[in-house]
Amino acid sequence: MAQSPEDMARTMIANMPAKTGKSLDEWVAIINASDLEKHGEMIKLLKTEHGMTHGFANLVGHAARGGVTLDAAPSPDLVEAQYAGPKAGLRPIHDALIAAVSAFGNDVELAPKKAYVSLRRTKQFGLVQPSTKTRLDLGLNLKGVAPNGRLEASGSFNAMCTHRVRLESVSAVDAEVIGWLREAYDAA
Structure with a gap:
């Protein structure tokens, strides 16, 4: 069965420390310390200054803005x-x-x-x-x-x-x- 977007996000979050060197919480703290508010600016910072791939940068940007929800499963x-x-x-x-x-x-x-x-x-x-x-x-x-x-x-x-x-x-x-x-x- 195809993975749901939530399942894909969980996988990326689990792989983030190995792939990027930091956990999602650590990356969100970096974004919060930067005082950037626009999603595109966050992605640019993570990609250019930290060498992050677009997928991980996008996930971190959404998490920093409170947009990542990982409910266990869609509610019946x-x-x-x-x-x-x-x-x-x-x-x-x-x-x-x-x-x-x-x-x-x-x-x-x-x-x-x-x-x-x-x-x-x-x-x-x-x-x-x-x-x-x-x-x-x-x-x-x-x-x-x-x-x-x-x-x-x-x-x-x-x-x-x-x-x-x-x-x-x-x-x-x-x-x-x-x-x-x-x-x-x-x-x-």
Whole structure:
């Protein structure tokens, strides 16, 4: 399974002393002592004066600004909260989509967010979002595929997706929708 951003950050933090000579806390103290406030300035300092690679410098910059969070795992409560109350009737559609995607391979990562669930492989290929009380939106990354019928251009729905499919029932999760999901998965 692909590593989550949090897992990647944990790995980098664990490797930081061996790769850079200091722990994350020591690097953050150096940044704090510099009185730099802009992220780009922090990265420049770490790369030019300390020979740090961009990845480590970026992580230190985010940590210095309080932007690194390493929760143990995404809370399953995020998904529960999405389908609480008036959107509860949409949960079977969500479950049908997740079951279909999970069958594609063991490299599928489900990353729940506050308002949607990101579908990832090596990169995000889709998302599942309960948008209204009666409609769940499936966002897909299908670059180069022309919108057609139910497969709409994403428009203002979500900038992380090229297309959107509006789903109002479990029966709408049909072979056509699963085919689009598979195409997005294969391209990720």
